[in-house]
Amino acid sequence: MTNCFSRACRTVALSTLALAGLNASLALPAEPTKSTGRLSGIWQATPPLDFVDPAKDEMPLTPTGKARLKEWRDAADSGRPKADSVARCEAFGMPRVMTFGTFELLETPGQVTIITEILHEVRRIYTDGRKMPADFDASYDGYSTGHWEGKALVVTTTGLQANTNDQYGVPHTEHLKVLERIELLDNDTMRDRITLIDPEVYTRNWTVDRMYKRAKNYEISEYICNTNGAAIPPSGEVH
Secondary structure, three states, rough: OOOOOOHHHHHHHHHHHHHHHHHHHHHHOOOOOOOOOOEEEEEOOOOOOOOOOOOOOOOOOOOHHHHHHHHHHHHOOOOOEOOOOOOOOOOOOOHHHHHHOEEEEEEEEEEEEEEOOOOOOEEEEEEEOOOOOOOOOOOOOOOEEEEEOOEEEEEEEEOOOOOOOOOOOOOOOOOOOEEEEEEEEEOEEEEEEEEEEOOOEOOOOOEEEEEEEOOOOOOOOOOOHHHOOOOOOOOOOOO
């Protein structure tokens, strides 16, 4: 750097330093590591095709959670089951969307996008350091942010609306937080380690692993649920 003795030169230099400091303070946090693109592709979920595996999973429910589950199952046992959000052609919602069917995962700078074949549901996982907006409206899939730890995508999802998005009646409230760690076990096998945190309905954090196989020579096709949804009445009861 050349010496700067004039008043004008010093003024420009100080302004440049101040601007650099401002830009640094406004910069988004950098990802710990960069995406490799290896998760990109089309993936097929393997059984069990829901968040609950009836053969081995016991839901760690609070009294409130047990009451909500009993209400759901009593309706089913009575012969007038309540249609879940999928039967109503709305959405799988989190966490169920990550446990069923086929989806396409796309890694792009600052974002990972997941597009399901059934219902064409879209999840956007922001990896550019942004936070959930203060005025975010709760939704089926909520607001997901993530970062890279080595080759694993670590995701936090909040902003979920209270709903039962599962054919087994798995409950959650608007306070649900979902943590995920998505990573390859080999080139054609992916695991999503999913943890539910909702003290109102669960006595402890509840973690399950869900697995996927890479779907080769396959393209996502069109699926229109509404052609089958006319038979579901607004009450949600199935007759």
